[in-house]
Amino acid sequence: MLSERALIDQIARRAQGTAPDLIQGIGDDCAVIAGPGNTVWLLSTDTLVAGVHFDLAWHPPRLLGHKAVAVNLSDVAAMGGAPRFLLLSLGLPATLSSVVTEEILHGLQESCRDSSCLLVGGDTVQSPVLTLSLTVIGQHTKTEVVYRHGARTGDLIWVSGWLGSAAAGLELCRQGLAAHADFSPLVTAHLAPTPRCRLGRELSRRGLAHAMQDISDGIATDLAHICTAGHIGARLEGDLLPCHPLLPPAAERLGLAPLDLMLRGGEDYELLWTAAPTETAAILALAEEMALPCRQIGTMVELPGVQLVQRDLQGTPTSVREIAYQGYDHFPANSL
Known part of the structure; x- marks a missing residue:
């Protein structure tokens, strides 16, 4: 298939x-x-x-x-x-x-x-x-209008909200743990996502995004769409990915890895965008104005693909691996 x-x-x-x-x-x-x-x-x-x-x-x-x-x-x-x-x-x-x-x-x-x-x-x-x-x-x-194809080399990569919460919420539902009060924000992220309409409009109106996409199939895939459209690459910093405080204990309870949920879990419906480094202060001000966390998580680069960089406590890279298009796929190649 x-x-x-x-x-x-x-x-x-x-x-x-x-x-x-x-x-x-x-x-x-x-x-x-x-x-x-x-x-x-x-x-x-x-x-x-x-x-x-x-x-x-x-x-x-x-x-x-x-x-x-x-x-x-x-x-x-x-x-x-x-x-x-x-x-x-x-x-x-x-x-x-x-x-x-x-x-x-x-x-x-x-x-x-x-x-x-x-x-x-x-x-x-x-x-x-x-x-x-x-x-x-x-x-x-x-x-x-903000398209996928506008990203530029040197742009910073931004994301709203948390990554992996909806995927964790889905697994909590599947395993009969949805009623666990401690994990209710994760369950809500799956059952009732919030579209970031106001954030998208303001980023567009204020000229704070070169390229933008919503996260429906996991950031590993959706960032790859931005890269492919713009003939460009991306480097994600693993320690900058936004993780809800409840995600690690929920992942442990589910027997899953938090990083996999953040990279590959679909249905976050957060916004993912790139912007010039000079727009950092304006983006942070907008995030504060909207009471919505927005985080810089990487950089756009010339080399095609999406690379995940993981570092030790001293900031030295310990691994760099390709993750492009490793998110959710309705028709995975090995599904036959």
């Missing part, structure tokens, strides 16, 4: 074509289409499938509705735009309780209200498994 990246590449080759109003097609968080004046439309689709992305045995239906919206809004946030409209395609099993359906719709409604985004249409079908597929339509100023 083709890997997810190879499949997307194949689809992109078959979808070649141009249109006067198409600015960006396949290959970024959103497609970008010219709008009126100096505005553009941002379009993206995300799908959640029972047994793949969630399990109703532990995922409250209302939070599932919230998450379905959040993961779509995160794509618009990664371009610096504002979400405006949503389309919903809902596949429902015949055996699904109407109470569950109602709760999912409540979650969708609440998330749309909180983000000032309108649900304007879609489709409903009967399906073997519960499926929620949403298309988000955002809007932005043409000259302020």
